[in-house]
Amino acid sequence: MTSSFIQMEEIFNRTQTALNEFKDIITPVIEKAKDDHERLYWHHIYEEEDHRSDRLDHLLPQLNKINRNEGTVSTDDREFVYLLQDISLEKFGLHNFLEHLDLSLYTFKDTEFEQPIQKLRDMTAEDYQQSKQLLERLNEEFKMADYQASVPTDEKEDIDTSLKVEAYSQPAGEVEKKEEPNKYKNRKKLTVGSLKHS
Numbered sequence: 057m058t059s060s061f062i063q064m065e066e067i068f069n070r071t072q073t074a075l076n077e078f079k080d081i082i083t084p085v086i087e088k089a090k091d092d093h094e095r096l097y098w099h100h101i102y103e104e105e106d107h108r109s110d111r112l113d114h115l116l117p118q119l120n121k122i123n124r125n126e127g128t129v130s131t132d133d134r135e136f137v138y139l140l141q142d143i144s145l146e147k148f149g150l151h152n153f154l155e156h157l158d159l160s161l162y163t164f165k166d167t168e169f170e171q172p173i174q175k176l177r178d179m180t181a182e183d184y185q186q187s188k189q190l191l192e193r194l195n196e197e198f199k200m201a202d203y204q205a206s207v208p209t210d211e212k213e214d215i216d217t218s219l220k221v222e223a224y225s226q227p228a229g230e231v232e233k234k235e236e237p238n239k240y241k242n243r244k245k246l247t248v249g250s251l252k253h254s
């Protein structure tokens with residue numbers, strides 16, 4: 057258990073540094089936006105990350121307190137239950153950050169920022185998967201049900217697959233394996249030959 061909270065604190069510290077680096081990259085883009093659409097697009101992303109930073113400012117000292125063995129660790133303690141929910145939400149925050157970084161890679165492709173953003177992106181993808189595992193462990197240990205508000209659309213069971221981005225629902229290695237049959241299916245559908253023979 058203790059190690060889970062220590063790893064959580066490390067992940068959230070790391071992602072806060074990363075989000076600040078990202079904010080610095082996109083700030084000039086907002087300032088120099090050529091139209092309202094571009095400005096709103098980047099402002100939206102900036103604002104969400106800024107808000108996440110404020111939430112982490114609140115969460116990190118609480119985690120630190122537990123890790124210094126000063127905080128209460130019991131589900132009888134209401135504050136502790138809130139803390140677990142906050143951690144759960146920040147797992148979602150990592151997922152959202154991952155999407156923001158991927159969106160920005162479209163804009164910053166072939167610029168000096170592509171590499172640094174790609175680095176943040178890969179780190180965040182790993183941290184997201186790790187935070188999912190850590191949370192599962194904590195939820196089991198404290199007999200907590202998975203907090204629905206922290207489940208991204210990509211991972212909800214009652215959502216149509218056409219609304220999901222498969223790349224965000226599982227570790228990179230597994231996506232490739234799963235995508236193979238779909239690619240085959242699409243190719244088959246689109247070939248003139250296959251249409252003639254069907």
Ligand SMILES: [Fe+2]
Pocket residue numbers: 100101104
């Ligand atoms: Fe967003």
